[in-house]
Amino acid sequence: MTDYHGKLAFITGGASGAGLGQAKVFADAGCDLVLADVRAQPLAQAHEYFTRRGVRVHTISLDITDRAAYLRAADETEKVFGTPPQLLFNTAGVNTFGAVEKSTYEDFDWVMGVNLGGVVNGMQTFVPRMIAAGKGGHIVTTASVGGFQGSALAAIYCAAKAAAISLMESYHMALQPYGIGVSVLCPANIKSNIAEATFTRPAHLAKTGYVVNEQTIASLRQIHSHGMDPEELARHTKAAMEANQLYIIPYPEEKERLERHFADIVNSILPMSADPEGARKRVEALANWSKSMAESRKAARPAADPTSAISTEKPPSSA
Ligand SMILES: NC(=O)c1ccc[n+]([C@@H]2O[C@H](COP(=O)([O-])OP(=O)(O)OC[C@H]3O[C@@H](n4cnc5c(N)ncnc54)[C@H](O)[C@@H]3O)[C@@H](O)[C@H]2O)c1
Numbered sequence: 001m002t003d004y005h006g007k008l009a010f011i012t013g014g015a016s017g018a019g020l021g022q023a024k025v026f027a028d029a030g031c032d033l034v035l036a037d038v039r040a041q042p043l044a045q046a047h048e049y050f051t052r053r054g055v056r057v058h059t060i061s062l063d064i065t066d067r068a069a070y071l072r073a074a075d076e077t078e079k080v081f082g083t084p085p086q087l088l089f090n091t092a093g094v095n096t097f098g099a100v101e102k103s104t105y106e107d108f109d110w111v112m113g114v115n116l117g118g119v120v121n122g123m124q125t126f127v128p129r130m131i132a133a134g135k136g137g138h139i140v141t142t143a144s145v146g147g148f149q150g151s152a153l154a155a156i157y158c159a160a161k162a163a164a165i166s167l168m169e170s171y172h173m174a175l176q177p178y179g180i181g182v183s184v185l186c187p188a189n190i191k192s193n194i195a196e197a198t199f200t201r202p203a204h205l206a207k208t209g210y211v212v213n214e215q216t217i218a219s220l221r222q223i224h225s226h227g228m229d230p231e232e233l234a235r236h237t238k239a240a241m242e243a244n245q246l247y248i249i250p251y252p253e254e255k256e257r258l259e260r261h262f263a264d265i266v267n268s269i270l271p272m273s274a275d276p277e278g279a280r281k282r283v284e285a286l287a288n289w290s291k292s293m294a295e296s297r298k299a300a301r302p303a304a305d306p307t308s309a310i311s312t313e314k315p316p317s318s319a
Helices: 017-028 040-052 067-081 105-133 155-174 194-200 214-224 230-242 252-267 276-300
Strands: 008-012 032-037 057-061 087-090 137-142 180-185
Touching (some): 008 017, 008 105, 017 040, 057 067, 137 230, 155 180
Parallel strands (some): 032 057, 087 137
């Protein structure tokens, strides 16, 4: 997509940091905006900011972990704009740091709930609506470079972001036939307010095994003051979306670390000479299974399956 005029962008976490940067860049490009965020005051400020600039903007107070509320937000969006979004940004996220072995269930539930559950809810809510609208579009989920490798001090965050990356790899393939692009933004440091994430932690998930106090928050603020400007990040994101890139990682300093990490993984695989016959049988079995899955999908719903529409073969029912 390169023409954004009159297109609608729904941005979670749109009141701050990376989400606000996306809102500014895509509003400049011509989009109308729905900004959804759990924090009321920054949301009101963002509303005022965009309204003053003549942008058609609607804000929704939303906790992305609340499925019923997410559904209501989608209905509200369609009521206000008459359409589901063509651009969905799953950007809201939280982090907290501490020894993984000290984690409480509440640490898991909060961090996984927002960073993974919130993304799942965004996809479950909007993907069927975007498909039904038939206008194509693009979805960008913000994960993290942390999602490519575990960390003893950010284990839950990394696990949630790893799952978000994997999900977007799957959706990237699945939504292609509908003209919906899918990308996963994997930032390193962003100049944002994520050091304040602890203030959005719900009371029923407050019990933590980590040390979180003014000092830890101040040291995080210091790190993020050196991060990439959110609008710069959003401009990289926009360019990558236009190239239909799956991974968006505009941080050159991450390249060597990721090269080493993926080389470790690939180098741990046995060479083909270790078991050529076993490998051949396993590959063949998988190929046969994939073929039979494709055939049964086609037979079950030839008209509704978009892959059958682009196939040159006639579906079996009409043969
Ligand atoms: N800051 C970084 O260095 C960094 C690095 C890699 C990835 N990220 C990711 O970037 C994304 C944006 O974060 P940011 O750095 O701009 O932080 P930020 O705190 O400035 O913005 C995140 C926004 O998400 C909102 N939010 C939090 N929980 C929510 C919930 N349950 N429902 C709705 N909104 C909620 C917050 O209120 C906030 O406005 C996150 O997914 C984060 O994990 C950040």
